[in-house]
Amino acid sequence: MFGHLYKYRLKSLLRMKEDVFWCLGFPIILCTCFFAAFSGISDKTNNFHSIPVAVVYEKENAIFKATINAVSKSDTQGEEFLNVTETDSASAKALLNDDKVDAIIYVDDDISMAVAASGLNQTAVQSFLNEFEQKSALISDIIKENPDKLVSLIGNIFSSRTYISEQKLTDSPMDEMSVYYFSLIGMAALFGGFLGCSVARQMQPNITPEGMRKSTAPVKRHTMIAAEFLAAYTLQLISMAILLFYMICVLRINLGNEAGYVALTCAAGSLVGIASGIFVGSLPIKEGMQIAIFLVYSLGSSFLSGLMVHPIKIWIEKSMPIINRINPATLIQDSLYSLVIYNTHERFFTNIITLAVISVILCTLSYLMTRRKSYANL
Amino acid sequence: MQIYKTFLKMLIRNMPSGMLYLGIFISIAIVVANNNQNNDISSFTSSRADVAVIDNDNTELSEALKDYIGSCHNIVNISDDKEKWTDELFYRTVDYILVINKGFEDGVTGRSYADKLESYSAPDSNTSYIVQSQAESYMQNVCACLDSGYSMEESCKKAADIAQIQVNVTLSGADKNEDVSDAMPAVNTISYFFTFFPYVILCLLINTLGSTLIVWNKPELKARTAVSGTSFAARNAGIVGAMFTFSCIIIMIFTVVCVVMYKDDFFTKATLYFGLNALCYMLVSLSVTFLIAQLSKKLSALSIWSNIIGLSTSFLCGVFVTRDLLPDKVVAFSKCLPTYWYINVTEELKYYNGSLSSNSWISIGIQLLFAAAIMVISLVVIKNRQRKQEMA
Numbered sequence: 173m174f175g176h177l178y179k180y181r182l183k184s185l186l187r188m189k190e191d192v193f194w195c196l197g198f199p200i201i202l203c204t205c206f207f208a209a210f211s212g213i214s215d216k217t218n219n220f221h222s223i224p225v226a227v228v229y230e231k232e233n234a235i236f237k238a239t240i241n242a243v244s245k246s247d248t249q250g251e252e253f254l255n256v257t258e259t260d261s262a263s264a265k266a267l268l269n270d271d272k273v274d275a276i277i278y279v280d281d282d283i284s285m286a287v288a289a290s291g292l293n294q295t296a297v298q299s300f301l302n303e304f305e306q307k308s309a310l311i312s313d314i315i316k317e318n319p320d321k322l323v324s325l326i327g328n329i330f331s332s333r334t335y336i337s338e339q340k341l342t343d344s345p346m347d348e349m350s351v352y353y354f355s356l357i358g359m360a361a362l363f364g365g366f367l368g369c370s371v372a373r374q375m376q377p378n379i380t381p382e383g384m385r386k387s388t389a390p391v392k393r394h395t396m397i398a399a400e401f402l403a404a405y406t407l408q409l410i411s412m413a414i415l416l417f418y419m420i421c422v423l424r425i426n427l428g429n430e431a432g433y434v435a436l437t438c439a440a441g442s443l444v445g446i447a448s449g450i451f452v453g454s455l456p457i458k459e460g461m462q463i464a465i466f467l468v469y470s471l472g473s474s475f476l477s478g479l480m481v482h483p484i485k486i487w488i489e490k491s492m493p494i495i496n497r498i499n500p501a502t503l504i505q506d507s508l509y510s511l512v513i514y515n516t517h518e519r520f521f522t523n524i525i526t527l528a529v530i531s532v533i534l535c536t537l538s539y540l541m542t543r544r545k546s547y548a549n550l
Numbered sequence: 551m552q553i554y555k556t557f558l559k560m561l562i563r564n565m566p567s568g569m570l571y572l573g574i575f576i577s578i579a580i581v582v583a584n585n586n587q588n589n590d591i592s593s594f595t596s597s598r599a600d601v602a603v604i605d606n607d608n609t610e611l612s613e614a615l616k617d618y619i620g621s622c623h624n625i626v627n628i629s630d631d632k633e634k635w636t637d638e639l640f641y642r643t644v645d646y647i648l649v650i651n652k653g654f655e656d657g658v659t660g661r662s663y664a665d666k667l668e669s670y671s672a673p674d675s676n677t678s679y680i681v682q683s684q685a686e687s688y689m690q691n692v693c694a695c696l697d698s699g700y701s702m703e704e705s706c707k708k709a710a711d712i713a714q715i716q717v718n719v720t721l722s723g724a725d726k727n728e729d730v731s732d733a734m735p736a737v738n739t740i741s742y743f744f745t746f747f748p749y750v751i752l753c754l755l756i757n758t759l760g761s762t763l764i765v766w767n768k769p770e771l772k773a774r775t776a777v778s779g780t781s782f783a784a785r786n787a788g789i790v791g792a793m794f795t796f797s798c799i800i801i802m803i804f805t806v807v808c809v810v811m812y813k814d815d816f817f818t819k820a821t822l823y824f825g826l827n828a829l830c831y832m833l834v835s836l837s838v839t840f841l842i843a844q845l846s847k848k849l850s851a852l853s854i855w856s857n858i859i860g861l862s863t864s865f866l867c868g869v870f871v872t873r874d875l876l877p878d879k880v881v882a883f884s885k886c887l888p889t890y891w892y893i894n895v896t897e898e899l900k901y902y903n904g905s906l907s908s909n910s911w912i913s914i915g916i917q918l919l920f921a922a923a924i925m926v927i928s929l930v931v932i933k934n935r936q937r938k939q940e941m942a
Contacts, residue, residue: 190850190851190854193854197854198854198857201857201858201861201862202861204862205861205862205864205865205866206865208865208866208876208877208880209865209866209870209871209875209876209880210871211877212875212876212877212880213871213875282717282718283717284717284718284719284720285717285718285719285720286719286720286721287594287719287720287721288721289721290594290595290596290597290721291597292597292676292677292680293676294594294597294719295596295597295680296676296679296680298594298596298716298717298719299596299680299683299684300683301717302715302716302717303683303684303687305715305716305717306687306691306712306713306715307687307690307691309712309715310691310694310695310708310712313708313712314694314695314698317698318698318699321697321698321699324697324698325694325697325698328690328693328694328697329690329694331690333663334686335663335666335667335685335686335689335690335693336648336667336668336669336682336685336686336689337664337665337667337668337669338668338669338670338671338682339668339669339670340670340673341632341635341636341639341670342636344640345673345674346639346640346672346673348640348641348642348672351640351641482641483641483642483643485641486637486638486641486643489637509640513636513640514633514636519633
């Protein structure tokens with residue numbers, strides 16, 4: 173009987189096109205949108221690229237020329253620091269107007285700079301020019317007072333010695349945009365609740381005709397509940413597997429190298445999603461209200477995990493960390509995040525256990541709400 | 551008149567579902583405008599990174615280094631926990647962490663520099679590269695002074711004085727920026743309102759007008775109207791009139807919201823052009839809604855349509871993410887969508903200098919062509935359906 177119920181529930185769930193869309197279609201569409209919009213952001217905003225500048229020599233300055241030649245050839249973080257175009261003032265302005273260069277450097281008695289807008293590249297060029305001017309001033313000051321120190325001074329300033337050692341906290345590329353994908357997986361897992369909600373609703377005799385028919389069937393209640401729950405969970409797991417396949421194999425999104433743990437996260441997240449849906453579907457209220465409550469819950473939870481504004485998790489961590497410890501979407505997002513970032517699994521398993529506990533609590537509450545109900549008439 | 555009144559009543563009854571999108575829209579516009587309102591674009595301002603300094607040495611030199619970094623960047627407090635550092639760097643709430651280890655000053659005095667300063671940042675971060683080079687430069691200056699016979703106190707003071715020397719930076723040369731500084735106070739804030747407009751108007755119309763049209767497209771309702779005394783032309787005139795009235799109500803709501811949010815910046819010529827562009831996009835949205843209402847049979851399918859069309863066009867055409875940051879292939883593809891041409895105009899209006907370029911007028915024209923083309927497709931769909939019904 174269990175197999176029969178499971179098979180037909182699975183078939184009927186597959187025919188509920190709207191629920192299937194929210195569980196599978198919507199996450200895939202949103203993921204594609206994220207990919208189209210975000211795939212170039214990290215590279216364009218965070219990663220270092222050569223800065224195009226125009227240099228206008230209004231007066232010869234051999235030291236500056238040598239310095240700028242050095243930084244436009246040296247290999248800093250894989251690319252030269254400046255991409256220099258030597259030109260006259262009019263051409264330089266034209267280049268700036270056409271966004272071909274980020275800054276114009278004017279070399280006269282003093283060095284000055286013109287930019288079209290404030291920005292990181294412009295700040296980097298300004299910082300480089302400041303450094304040049306400061307070093308020049310320092311050398312002339314010290315030589316005035318201690319001419320015999322010239323050799324050691326030059327040696328000191330132009331030495332390749334570094335004072336700060338760069339350390340790594342993780343081997344991950346730390347792509348902040350990946351948070352959106354982690355949160356999206358959290359949202360997709362919670363959206364499994366649409367299936368759970370339909371399943372629970374269609375078991376309530378006082379709300380749906382399907383519930384009335386089921387209540388008169390000669391089947392044990394717990395067998396029916398188990399079959400319905402497992403059918404919804406199976407469909408949700410299939411949806412999550414398709415989504416993961418699409419993200420990893422088609423869009424090539426980095427979800428870490430531990431596929432087993434990623435699958436475990438999705439399984440635990442889906443369990444919470446289905447359990448939440450069953451809980452909401454078991455509430456003795458109308459269908460429209462159930463869907464509204466579930467949407468507010470699932471989207472609110474996803475919002476707090478960073479689906480719309482990615483640093484929100486860390487803002488919450490500073491003000492109300494308890495929300496991050498119990499919010500299902502944050503727990504799913506944080507599990508995936510910790511897999512990519514940390515070498516240990518302590519934080520990951522804490523999140524997974526919390527998700528399991530939430531699922532158990534929600535299932536228990538749903539069971540308590542629906543058990544031993546009898547109706548005088550329907 | 552009866553059809554006009556009934557259609558309008560149904561539209562207004564469906565408004566609450568559309569108001570949800572209006573609420574989302576206002577929230578986004580407020581958040582984005584607040585985040586960007588302090589951008590001074592009339593003069594050059596250096597980018598300031600968020601830097602955390604963990605000072606375990608607490609000496610004159612470490613304090614001087616901290617002060618120097620504080621003069622160039624924002625110093626933020628952070629707990630001494632490496633897991634928290636990773637989180638802060640990942641989410642870019644901190645751009646750079648400098649750890650000054652115990653024995654730093656003694657090490658520098660004794661010319662032993664190894665492992666005295668450690669830095670942590672996101673890999674290949676542009677911002678951290680600037681901070682790192684500034685801090686290295688400062689240390690070079692201090693060490694140069696020390697090697698030249700200055701005491702530690704004198705070296706720190708000398709390095710701090712030298713750090714005051716800055717090159718002169720002018721914000722000029724680009725015509726568009728000169729224009730911006732003239733027109734920007736009004737345009738800058740209000741442009742965020744109009745940038746997010748395509749998403750909200752499309753979702754709002756599909757969920758309100760679309761659901762009403764689907765009900766009116768039901769064969770039984772059509773048949774009942776056909777056998778009544780109302781002519782086909784009067785029915786259509788009533789529906790079109792109600793749609794027009796509803797559009798006016800929507801325009802009024804948006805105008806009121808815009809005036810309330812940007813009361814000081816509303817009454818400018820740029821706002822007029824923003825409004826004209828929005829009106830054209832509204833026509834596109836109306837025709838898209840009309841087409842969807844012909845293609846959908848179920849009311850529940852509308853939220854699916856609105857999410858698919860609204861989200862995809864907004865992400866691909868530069869509504870949610872600035873077009874400069876989108877990959878080139880995405881931008882090239884988005885030219886096939888009307889939202890691209892809408893954003894074209896809003897992008898130009900951000901740098902409004904008193905007149906609208908021919909490119910913007912062409913973009914407005916293309917939107918109108920899109921609206922007409924989609925409407926023609928809808929009419930073809932209706933005609934085909936009628937032919938099938940007649941054949942059946």
